[in-house]
Amino acid sequence: xxxxxxxxxxxxxxxxxxxxxxxxxxxxxxxxxxxxxxxxxxxxxxxxxxxxxxxxxxxxxxxxxxxxxxxxxxxxxxxxxxxxxxxxxxxxxxxxxxxxxxxxxxxxxxxxxxxxxxxxxxxxxxxxxxxxxxxxxxxxxxxxxxxxxxxxxxxxxxxxxxxxxxxxxxxxxxxxxxxxxxxxxxxxxxxxxxxxxxxxxxxxxxxxxxxxxxxxxxxxxxxxxxxxxxxxxxxxxxxxxxxxxxxxxxxxxxxxxxxxxxxxxxxxxxxxxxxxxxxxxxxxxxxxxxxxxxxxxxxxxxxxxxxxxxxxxxxxxxxxxxxxxxxxxxxxxxxxxxxxxxxxxxxxxxxxxxxxxxxxxxxxxxxxxxxxxxxxxxxxxxxxxxxxxxxxxxxxxxxxxxxxxxxxxxxxxxxxxxxxxxxxxxxxxxxxxxxxxxxxxxxxxxxxxxxxxxxxxxxxxxxxxxxxxxxxxxxxxxxxxxxxxxxxxxxxxxxxxxxxxxxxxxxxxxxxxxxxxxxxxxxxxxxxxxxxxxxxxxxxxxxxxxxxxxxxxxxxxxxxxxxxxxxxxxxxxxxxxxxxxxxxxxxxxxxxxxxxxxxxxxxxxxxxxxxxxxxxxxxxxxxxxxxxxxxxxxxxxxxxxxxxxxxxxxxxxxxxxxxxxxxxxxxxxxxxxxxxxxxxxxxxxxxxxxxxxxxxxxxxxxxxxxxxxxxxxxxxxxxxxxxxxxxxxxxxxxxxxxxxxxxxxxxxxxxxxxxxxxxxxxxxxxxxxxxxxxxxxxxxxxxxxxxxxxxxxxxxxxxxxxxxxxxxxxxxxxxxxxxxxxxxxxxxxxxxxxxxxxxx
Amino acid sequence: xxxxxxxxxxxxxxxxxxxxxxxxxxxxxxxxxxxxxxxxxxxxxxxxxxxxxxxxxxxxxxxxxxxxxxxxxxxxxxxxxxxxxxxxxxxxxxxxxxxxxxxxxxxxxxxxxxx
Ligand SMILES: Cc1cc2nc3c(=O)[nH]c(=O)nc-3n(C[C@H](O)[C@H](O)[C@H](O)COP(=O)(O)OP(=O)(O)OC[C@H]3O[C@@H](n4cnc5c(N)ncnc54)[C@H](O)[C@@H]3O)c2cc1C
Ligand code: SF4
Ligand code: SF4
Ligand code: FES
Numbered sequence: 001x002x003x004x005x006x007x008x009x010x011x012x013x014x015x016x017x018x019x020x021x022x023x024x025x026x027x028x029x030x031x032x033x034x035x036x037x038x039x040x041x042x043x044x045x046x047x048x049x050x051x052x053x054x055x056x057x058x059x060x061x062x063x064x065x066x067x068x069x070x071x072x073x074x075x076x077x078x079x080x081x082x083x084x085x086x087x088x089x090x091x092x093x094x095x096x097x098x099x100x101x102x103x104x105x106x107x108x109x110x111x112x113x114x115x116x117x118x119x120x121x122x123x124x125x126x127x128x129x130x131x132x133x134x135x136x137x138x139x140x141x142x143x144x145x146x147x148x149x150x151x152x153x154x155x156x157x158x159x160x161x162x163x164x165x166x167x168x169x170x171x172x173x174x175x176x177x178x179x180x181x182x183x184x185x186x187x188x189x190x191x192x193x194x195x196x197x198x199x200x201x202x203x204x205x206x207x208x209x210x211x212x213x214x215x216x217x218x219x220x221x222x223x224x225x226x227x228x229x230x231x232x233x234x235x236x237x238x239x240x241x242x243x244x245x246x247x248x249x250x251x252x253x254x255x256x257x258x259x260x261x262x263x264x265x266x267x268x269x270x271x272x273x274x275x276x277x278x279x280x281x282x283x284x285x286x287x288x289x290x291x292x293x294x295x296x297x298x299x300x301x302x303x304x305x306x307x308x309x310x311x312x313x314x315x316x317x318x319x320x321x322x323x324x325x326x327x328x329x330x331x332x333x334x335x336x337x338x339x340x341x342x343x344x345x346x347x348x349x350x351x352x353x354x355x356x357x358x359x360x361x362x363x364x365x366x367x368x369x370x371x372x373x374x375x376x377x378x379x380x381x382x383x384x385x386x387x388x389x390x391x392x393x394x395x396x397x398x399x400x401x402x403x404x405x406x407x408x409x410x411x412x413x414x415x416x417x418x419x420x421x422x423x424x425x426x427x428x429x430x431x432x433x434x435x436x437x438x439x440x441x442x443x444x445x446x447x448x449x450x451x452x453x454x455x456x457x458x459x460x461x462x463x464x465x466x467x468x469x470x471x472x473x474x475x476x477x478x479x480x481x482x483x484x485x486x487x488x489x490x491x492x493x494x495x496x497x498x499x500x501x502x503x504x505x506x507x508x509x510x511x512x513x514x515x516x517x518x519x520x521x522x523x524x525x526x527x528x529x530x531x532x533x534x535x536x537x538x539x540x541x542x543x544x545x546x547x548x549x550x551x552x553x554x555x556x557x558x559x560x561x562x563x564x565x566x567x568x569x570x571x572x573x574x575x576x577x578x579x580x581x582x583x584x585x586x587x588x589x590x591x592x593x594x595x596x597x598x599x600x601x602x603x604x605x606x607x608x609x610x611x612x613x614x615x616x617x618x619x620x621x622x623x624x625x626x627x628x629x630x631x632x633x634x635x636x637x638x639x640x641x642x643x644x645x646x647x648x649x650x651x652x653x654x655x656x657x658x659x660x661x662x663x664x665x666x667x668x669x670x671x672x673x674x675x676x677x678x679x680x681x682x683x684x685x686x687x688x689x690x691x692x693x694x695x696x697x698x699x700x701x702x703x704x705x706x707x708x709x710x711x712x713x714x715x716x717x718x719x720x721x722x723x724x725x726x727x728x729x730x731x732x733x734x735x736x737x738x739x740x741x742x743x744x745x746x747x748x749x750x751x752x753x754x755x756x757x758x759x760x761x762x763x764x765x766x767x768x769x770x771x772x773x774x775x776x777x778x779x780x781x782x783x784x785x786x787x788x789x790x791x792x793x794x795x796x797x798x799x800x801x802x803x804x805x806x807x808x809x810x811x812x813x814x815x816x817x818x819x820x821x822x823x824x825x826x827x828x829x830x831x832x833x834x835x836x837x838x839x840x
Numbered sequence: 841x842x843x844x845x846x847x848x849x850x851x852x853x854x855x856x857x858x859x860x861x862x863x864x865x866x867x868x869x870x871x872x873x874x875x876x877x878x879x880x881x882x883x884x885x886x887x888x889x890x891x892x893x894x895x896x897x898x899x900x901x902x903x904x905x906x907x908x909x910x911x912x913x914x915x916x917x918x919x920x921x922x923x924x925x926x927x928x929x930x931x932x933x934x935x936x937x938x939x940x941x942x943x944x945x946x947x948x949x950x951x952x953x954x955x
Contacts, residue, residue: 556903821874
């Protein structure tokens with residue numbers, strides 16, 4: 001099969017670094033190499049660095065480094081779920097678990113590392129996990145459903161990330177157990193650890209220091225931890241994150257040199273003791289150390305790929321700066337964080353009240369930055385890192401770097417002040433000069449576009465803020481400015497339009513168009529303005545000139561369906577309905593020949609209504625006490641509920657009553673997109689509240705509030721906004737959250753997408769709606785209360801108003817005649833819409 | 841209710857001005873044919889087109905949102921947002937489709953369409 005001119009390369013390990021090696025090699029030279037990849041995991045390579053985002057709603061596909069097709073498209077033979085079990089160095093061939101034998105000219109070991117599990121009695125019990133692969137996360141997620149208390153052994157970078165994940169999974173208690181006397185001892189100093197600990201405790205983590213775990217208690221599944229000092233901690237599940245262990249077992253079998261404490265020994269060229277075998281990534285021991293980060297791994301991939309095409313290249317000591325993601329508290333360390341006087345001058349800023357600690361180490365001559373630590377506020381991380389790496393000459397008052405200048409110009413010159421050679425994205429080795437060129441010459445002016453064209457920000461993601469600044473900087477230099485404006489008729493964003501309409505007190509579309517727009521408007525701006533007017537003033541959406549600016553659903557207060565008929569959905573708050581009301585629905589549906597179906601939101605949808613029948617149908621429904629369900633609007637759909645403590649033997653609170661209260665409160669309110677909610681009576685979550693825009697789950701002490709969840713085509717779990725709050729507080733927080741969303745989201749953006757795009761994400765949202773950093777919560781609550789107080793049932797108004805009612809006919813010249821083209825077929829004793837005719 | 845005779849088409853009294861919402865549309869039935877009538881109130885400009893969207897043959901165009909694209913007056917189908925010029929009936933975002941347009945006149949508060 002292979003010709004003699006082909007060089008056969010086998011890669012063992014389809015992880016982040018193994019994948020990157022393939023990508024780099026084929027980018028350099030495709031023709032002369034024949035690449036075969038073996039991976040032990042059944043998944044193709046995925047982004048392990050962002051593994052925790054799997055819990056935040058990313059799918060396994062979202063995390064892939066490249067889809068499976070990518071390999072075949074580039075002629076790479078890929079075997080996943082089939083680890084290599086033997087290397088025959090004499091014959092230069094490898095053998096896989098399934099018995100495949102493949103010959104190589106060069107062999108690349110990229111086997112990564114596994115979690116190090118200390119030899120504690122009981123680690124084999126059910127409920128004990130490690131945190132390394134997608135499979136681990138699946139196991140953790142399903143076990144967490146029935147667990148209440150969880151712990152993590154290990155207070156390092158990964159351990160804290162795992163502990164945060166436990167909280168996000170909804171466990172009532174999440175503990176961190178650390179052997180040392182403080183958290184993250186390898187990255188930050190004592191003062192920093194102290195501040196970090198307090199911040200994490202405020203988030204709800206319980207931290208136990210100086211604890212050496214001796215025994216994992218329980219019969220077949222874990223019930224608790226027992227420590228050397230005699231104390232115990234009852235838990236239902238445990239994640240062990242006590243460090244990593246390089247996967248060197250295969251290298252050992254093959255007789256390659258390894259280190260007694262783990263790691264495949266390689267030289268600066270990353271060659272093992274066999275010159276045709278290289279090791280890269282977390283399995284390689286180079287410069288006497290394991291580089292447990294992705295950026296140095298990528299650089300190793302580059303070094304080996306370059307050598308295979310004949311260049312001379314070696315791996316030099318690599319920067320180990322880190323910034324912790326996802327934890328809710330910023331933590332970063334860079335350069336030499338621990339350098340001490342007299343080798344340097346140390347400047348610290350310690351604000352216990354605010355939970356912020358910063359330290360920088362400046363060279364004795366005051367000219368360059370040697371390293372530092374940031375806890376609680378790591379905004380300056382990227383700038384400081386670059387200043388440090390590029391040996392940029394410091395300003396006369398280096399303390400401005402961490403304190404921000406007090407008056408006067410910004411300290412340093414920001415990212416635009418860095419030299420062109422400054423490395424911005426270390427994972428992909430992209431300099432400032434290269435990125436500026438992409439932005440200014442090739443017009444890649446968004447992070448997304450740059451990700452595609454340069455791969456910047458796709459590795460650890462740490463450079464994203466800097467890349468954003470760079471885009472802004474370059475655009476500003478060129479006098480460009482991009483905004484998400486509505487359409488050709490309005491040169492404003494949705495948020496700007498909302499503010500302007502409010503300031504100018506405009507209430508009709510034509511006023512808005514005259515004051516702020518041009519042309520005749522269109523199907524984009526009209527419904528948008530309609531929604532903003534409704535969000536601000538809550539007047540009937542069909543009155544004044546507003547009917548004709550609404551999308552067909554809002555215009556007819558019903559959902560248009562195939563064939564041009566409408567569906568009718570009365571509100572059934574919390575899914576609770578009396579037998580009499582059920583009978584009314586049955587009678588109405590029979591009378592008007594409607595198809596009935598239970599919806600996913602616990603109510604009843606009636607399909608197939610002629611536009612002219614709508615007011616009559618509603619007359620009967622209103623008579624029986626129903627109100628509009630707003631299924632047609634960008635508004636609250638339903639607050640789904642489980643039966644809770646009123647009937648369920650597990651329920652700890654009355655979820656139905658709370659769901660009804662919430663649905664009654666927010667019904668009819670117009671937003672940038674529809675929004676849904678749910679209330680569960682206990683942690684079992686039968687109402688699926690965490691898949692909703694806002695969801696509430698009962699606890700022993702009160703209610704947990706989650707926001708930003710989504711079902712639909714991009715499912716995403718909601719995130720915890722507040723725990724154990726009472727009903728009043730919960731409602732107040734929902735008021736603020738919803739109003740903040742309504743006022744700032746782009747059109748047709750669900751809360752999940754809005755939150756994903758929100759700069760600072762969940763921590764920022766918390767800062768705004770819980771801690772009130774912007775000082776706006778009183779206004780948000782007031783604005784929401786106005787909407788609640790001005791609620792009216794739109795259908796009631798139409799039924800009672802002959803002018804509005806007149807608009808509900810198919811032919812204005814023969815109002816009593818129905819559209820003769822409407823046709824139904826029958827199916828299971830009901831009607832269904834006739835299929836589209838697709839030929840034209 | 842024919843008033844003027846031409847060779848193959850006839851002017852019909854369709855409805856009153858008040859029957860059509862300002863800056864919007866409504867549908868009339870003329871000789872068994874469904875016609876959508878639209879108006880722009882600022883310029884007192886009126887248009888008549890087919891009510892059927894050629895995309896999935898739905899009788900819904902009169903319920904669409906009207907507006908402009910550059911100087912071109914248009915209507916957007918509520919179903920899949922194909923937009924049609926109200927002047928010549930061409931589809932502005934999919935060249936495969938087009939709709940018929942009809943001459944229209946307003947006299948004494950009455951809307952007349954030539955079909
Ligand atoms: C939760 C988490 C968070 C992290 N956060 C960060 C971060 O913020 N920043 C950062 O820089 N780094 C972070 N890391 C570390 C980063 O993920 C690793 O440095 C990186 O994945 C190393 O890549 P690798 O290819 O060497 O190893 P891996 O990605 O582990 O890939 C090795 C692959 O080889 C497979 N394999 C092993 N033996 C065999 C065999 N015999 N045959 C076939 N296949 C085999 C393994 O199953 C695995 O799939 C994090 C790691 C975790 C787990
Ligand atoms: S979530 Fe809890 S209270 Fe509600 S039905 Fe399920 S088990 Fe019962
Ligand atoms: S999932 Fe698709 S087909 Fe089903 S109701 Fe929603 S839009 Fe219609
Ligand atoms: S039916 Fe009109 S666009 Fe599809």
